[in-house]
Each structure stands twice: as C-alpha cells, then as structure tokens.
Amino acid sequence: MERRRVIERVARSVPAPGGGACVRVAIDGPDASGKTTLADELAAAVRALGRPVVRVRLDDFHNPRAVRYQRGRESPEGFWRHAFNYARFRTDVLDPFGPGGERRYRPAAHDLVTDADLTPPPLTAPAGAVLIVDGLFLHRDELVESWDLTVFLDVPFTETAKRMAARDGTDPDPEHPGNRRYMNAQRIYFTTCDPHRRADIVIDNQDLSAPRVVRNRGPA
Numbered sequence: 706m707e708r709r710r711v712i713e714r715v716a717r718s719v720p721a722p723g724g725g726a727c728v729r730v731a732i733d734g735p736d737a738s739g740k741t742t743l744a745d746e747l748a749a750a751v752r753a754l755g756r757p758v759v760r761v762r763l764d765d766f767h768n769p770r771a772v773r774y775q776r777g778r779e780s781p782e783g784f785w786r787h788a789f790n791y792a793r794f795r796t797d798v799l800d801p802f803g804p805g806g807e808r809r810y811r812p813a814a815h816d817l818v819t820d821a822d823l824t825p826p827p828l829t830a831p832a833g834a835v836l837i838v839d840g841l842f843l844h845r846d847e848l849v850e851s852w853d854l855t856v857f858l859d860v861p862f863t864e865t866a867k868r869m870a871a872r873d874g875t876d877p878d879p880e881h882p883g884n885r886r887y888m889n890a891q892r893i894y895f896t897t898c899d900p901h902r903r904a905d906i907v908i909d910n911q912d913l914s915a916p917r918v919v920r921n922r923g924p925a
Contacts, residue, residue: 707915712743715906716750718921720853725832727802729851733843733900734858735891737868739910743858744839757831759802763840765813766794770820779882781889785897788890789840790814791847799851802836841891844900857904859919860911862888 720728732744741762748758767773768790776783797811808830813823830836842848844855866879866888875881879888894900901907907919 708746708913711908711916711918712746712750714918714921715747715856715908716754718854718906719751719756719835721756722853723833726804727806727808727830727833728835728853729799729802730835730837731843731848731852731855732837732839732858733841733855733904734910735860735862735865736841736887737865737872738858738860739913740839740858742913743856743908743910743916744837747856748835748837751835751837757834759810759812759830759834759836761798761810761812761836761838763789763794763838763843764817765815765823766790766797766840767815767817769815769822779886781886781893784886784890785842785893789842795851798836798838799848802830802834803851808832808834842894842898844898844903845894846898849898849903854906855904856906856908857900858908858910859901860909862891864911 719730722728732740732747734740744760748760751758766789768787772787774783775787793814797814800806801808801810809827810830811825811827813825816823844857862879866884867877869875870877876883878884905922909917909919
C-alpha cells in the first residue's frame, strides 16, 4: 500500500503542459536501486490517469565494448565517461520528445549481448506522450536540462551490492575489487553532478515494500 501511494504521488507530479506537448521523465539511481521496476510502475500509474506513455531504457543505448572498455574493463572513470552513447540517445529519444520534436523516436541503439549497433525503424509517439526513461547518470551535465521531471532513488551501496549479488552473482561487499568499476563510477557521479540535489524528487528506496519520498519539488 505504501509503495502504491508513493508511485501515485510521483505520477501526479508529472507535468501536463497541454497543447500536445510531450513530457520527459528520468528515473535515476545507482545499479540495483530499483529504477526499472519503479519506472514500469510509474508508467502504469500515469496510464491510469489517462495519459499515453512511452518507456525507454538507457541500457539500450550502451556504447560498443571497444568504446566502453577503452580505459580497461575495471576502470571506474571509463564506466563514467564511456558506458553510454549519449549522442544517439539525444538524437533518437530526447530530441523527438522535446519542444518542437516530431515524436519519431528509436527505442534502442545497441544490443548489449551481441555488441551490435541497432537502427530499428522509427516509432511515432502519440501527442502529449509521457516519456519515462530509467538509467544511470541521468542527472549528468549533458542531460539534466532535458528533463521535465527527474527522480533519484537513494539506496546505500551496502544494499545495492547485495541486490547486485542476488541478481548477477557478484560479491555482496561494495568494496570488493570486482565492484570497483561500478561503485567508484557512482562516486564520481555523486561528486561531479550531485544528483541528490539536482533531482526534483528523491525517494529512499532501501525498503522496496515501503519507499519514502525524501523531497518532492513537483507540482503535487
């Protein structure tokens, strides 16, 4: 019940500019903080309010391995700088949903399993669509001004490391060398961009059954 109330509160905070304008919503947070699950639940809640929704995952816009690992497979700096293809993400997703955009978007640019570049046929979003994107680093400098509403899931590394271990079979210790690339990249992000401050809504998502809104600068 508490989780549903939080999701509905966020759904009511999504701007409704009218005139057929689309809205771009970011769901940010560390690895295994619950971004995808919350984004899917938010999409359902927004649809229940009678608004059309488009879901996109930043994970479908990774750079190829040759780019991602150019600083080495264990480099946190490499992960922070080179994990994602922001140029394609902007061209294929952010701009089409932005002011004056034509709503013709492509939901993916890369297959993480095969390492293949993708150019799927463009799709056309309905007028007034709410774009909901989940992913890492969505409050970084080159993206932060593109969102109409942003959410940051605040979960300590001690908890996210346990979730990653259950999901991926990694070590549950956040300071284990095998976690260095991802945990330290997040620390770079926090220091460089301070997403806790930049986010419109901050949610403590440590308890998945009872998330808690820490701050809400949205309209509801």
